[in-house]
Amino acid sequence: MPSHVIAQPETLYVGTPAYLIASENPDGTTNLAPASSYWALGNMLVLGLETDGQTVTNLLERGDMTVNFPSGELWRAVIALDGTTGRNPVPDGKPRFRHEPDKFGAAGLTPQESEVVTVPRVAECRLQFEATLRRATPGLDGSYYMVEAEVVRVHADPEILKPGTPLPDPSRWSPLVYRFRHFFAAHDELGWLAKSPTADGPPPTS
Numbered sequence: 001m002p003s004h005v006i007a008q009p010e011t012l013y014v015g016t017p018a019y020l021i022a023s024e025n026p027d028g029t030t031n032l033a034p035a036s037s038y039w040a041l042g043n044m045l046v047l048g049l050e051t052d053g054q055t056v057t058n059l060l061e062r063g064d065m066t067v068n069f070p071s072g073e074l075w076r077a078v079i080a081l082d083g084t085t086g087r088n089p090v091p092d093g094k095p096r097f098r099h100e101p102d103k104f105g106a107a108g109l110t111p112q113e114s115e116v117v118t119v120p121r122v123a124e125c126r127l128q129f130e131a132t133l134r135r136a137t138p139g140l141d142g143s144y145y146m147v148e149a150e151v152v153r154v155h156a157d158p159e160i161l162k163p164g165t166p167l168p169d170p171s172r173w174s175p176l177v178y179r180f181r182h183f184f185a186a187h188d189e190l191g192w193l194a195k196s197p198t199a200d201g202p203p204p205t206s
């Protein structure tokens, strides 16, 4: 059993997938932003998005989005978008930021047409969700929104699927994980739930 002391983390990001969220700007171009506040249940995603970002402004007006999951090899593309915003002028609260109208170009990424929503996907990401906003609820202090989005289509590189099935195989793919402002591509499998459809047998018991 560990002993504990009082810790003071600079953030409470203990480890969530880094994702790239694409949304439609008022002029019809695409905005792309890195984010990591994420959870999912059924076909719903709940994303935590800052109120002063262009992404949430876009989503409140046009609900279509794609949520694209980079794996470890794309971490530099995520970094390339750090400190960029689609907002023009840059909000006062983001002095370190610059306006970037071409986020795909800035990150060296390629837009790929979606099938259901109007917003493109990120071609280099092996797992991509097309989704549409169902509800956006302002957070307690007004600095963020809880964006509830329904996933309407999932696309995957066949190489990350269990052969002969449409099931993403966790032994073939891991998301880029953002943990306390560091990036990880952890891939050590420890076990699985008995109900996993991708497991080859019952979970190990010891």
Ligand SMILES: Cc1cc2nc3c(=O)[nH]c(=O)nc-3n(C[C@H](O)[C@H](O)[C@H](O)COP(=O)(O)O)c2cc1C
Binding pocket: 018, 031, 032, 033, 034, 035, 036, 037, 038, 048, 049, 050, 051, 052, 053, 054, 055, 056, 078, 079, 081, 082, 083, 084, 085, 086, 087, 097, 178
């Ligand atoms: C790794 C990483 C994770 C981030 N996570 C979030 C997040 O979960 N929610 C959020 O609103 N912003 C997050 N940001 C910051 C946004 O990218 C930033 O607010 C940016 O202005 C959004 O772009 P936009 O203004 O064009 O929407 C993150 C940035 C990085 C680099």
